[in-house]
Amino acid sequence: AGERVRLRLVNVCNASIYALKLEGLKADLITLDGQPVAPRDVSSEPMLFSPAQRIDLAVAADPDHQGKASLRSLRRDGSDELAGFVIEPSSTGAGKNPDPIRLPDNPLPKTLDRSGALNIEVKMEGGAMGLLRSAVYKGRKLGIDELIQVKSIWALAGVTGLPEKPLFSARRGQSVVLNLINETAWPHPMHIHGFHFSVLERNGKPMAGAPWRDTELIMPRETVLLGFVADNPGKWLLHCHTLEHAAAGMITWFEVTA
Numbered sequence: 490a491g492e493r494v495r496l497r498l499v500n501v502c503n504a505s506i507y508a509l510k511l512e513g514l515k516a517d518l519i520t521l522d523g524q525p526v527a528p529r530d531v532s533s534e535p536m537l538f539s540p541a542q543r544i545d546l547a548v549a550a551d552p553d554h555q556g557k558a559s560l561r562s563l564r565r566d567g568s569d570e571l572a573g574f575v576i577e578p579s580s581t582g583a584g585k586n587p588d589p590i591r592l593p594d595n596p597l598p599k600t601l602d603r604s605g606a607l608n609i610e611v612k613m614e615g616g617a618m619g620l621l622r623s624a625v626y627k628g629r630k631l632g633i634d635e636l637i638q639v640k641s642i643w644a645l646a647g648v649t650g651l652p653e654k655p656l657f658s659a660r661r662g663q664s665v666v667l668n669l670i671n672e673t674a675w676p677h678p679m680h681i682h683g684f685h686f687s688v689l690e691r692n693g694k695p696m697a698g699a700p701w702r703d704t705e706l707i708m709p710r711e712t713v714l715l716g717f718v719a720d721n722p723g724k725w726l727l728h729c730h731t732l733e734h735a736a737a738g739m740i741t742w743f744e745v746t747a
């Protein structure tokens with residue numbers, strides 16, 4: 490009791506999306522995907538947590554709570570315990586309300602300069618109950634029946650599987666805005682390598698000061714605008730982090746030239 494613990498949660502599942510809830514703990518959210526955020530009390534709100542996402546929490550025992558504390562996964566009709574914590578009674582500092590922990594920011598821009606930005610539309614298609622009729626697979630356009638035969642049924646920007654040519658090529662330092670349009674009936678945790686992005690718009694609604702992340706859960710029929718500065722030269726993957734989806738085509742790459 491009275492002590493604070495930094496709890497790092499890493500979703501290493503290949504497909505499970507959780508709604509996390511704490512019981513018996515006071516918690517501040519302090520980082521998302523490794524980037525510090527302004528601390529926010531998340532003790533009583535469920536946190537959506539997709540594959541590849543990371544959450545750091547500063548947790549302390551809730552002084553009003555007796556006995557064991559836990560991290561739980563909410564279901565429609567209850568919850569499951571993912572981890573249990575034993576709170577030991579202590580005379581020092583018990584019941585204190587310490588200042589929130591504010592980690593220093595990493596050197597990322599406060600806002601994204603969108604003048605001269607490269608705007609890339611990425612239609613996400615495929616899967617059961619999807620509308621995918623055809624996609625380019627290994628350089629050839631295949632119909633849905635052929636795509637099912639080669640087990641490549643998810644597409645990004647009309648292409649299924651890693652293409653030979655990059656989705657786009659950006660100059661080092663250029664701003665990039667990805668317009669991800671989920672035309673599937675499934676949620677997709679979209680993940681990029683090499684960068685952190687900020688959500689600029691969600692379903693046409695501007696999001697001011699959204700946190701820097703590298704994995705964003707995009708729900709069915711959602712349209713999400715992600716922005717980042719291409720300051721890291723190289724060849725980088727952009728893919729769904731539901732690994733079955735990535736293995737069945739929902740993966741592409743882009744390059745940043747020096």
Ligand SMILES: [Cu+2]
Nearest residue numbers: 677729731734
């Ligand atoms: Cu997916």
